[in-house]
Amino acid sequence: MPTLLRIGAFRFYFYSHEPNGPPHVHVDRGAATMKVWLGSLEVASSRGFRAHEISGIVAMVEEHRGAFVGAWHGYFG
Numbered sequence: 187m188p189t190l191l192r193i194g195a196f197r198f199y200f201y202s203h204e205p206n207g208p209p210h211v212h213v214d215r216g217a218a219t220m221k222v223w224l225g226s227l228e229v230a231s232s233r234g235f236r237a238h239e240i241s242g243i244v245a246m247v248e249e250h251r252g253a254f255v256g257a258w259h260g261y262f263g
Contacts, residue, residue: 190257191250196243198254205262211254213243222247224255 191198195215204210209224218234220243227248232240247254 188257188261190254193246196246198247198250200258202261209255209258211247213247224251224258
C-alpha cells in the first residue's frame with residue numbers, strides 16, 4: 187500500500203490490490219479512516235472522523251489531487 191503523502195498526522199495512500207475501481211485515495215489518522223474518489227472528490231466512506239474534519243480533509247485531497255491521480259496511473263498503468 188503505497189503512501190503518497192503525509193501531512194501532520196494524516197497519511198494519504200492507496201491499496202495496491204484495488205486497480206479496478208475509479209481512482210481514489212485513502213486517508214488515515216490514527217484509527218480514523220476515509221476514502222475519497224479523486225474524480226468527484228466525494229467521500230466514499232468514512233469512519234472515525236468528525237463531520238467538521240471531513241471538509242478539511244477533502245480540501246487537502248483536492249489540493250494534491252493532480253499528484254494523487256498521477257501516482258494512481260503511474261502505479262496501475
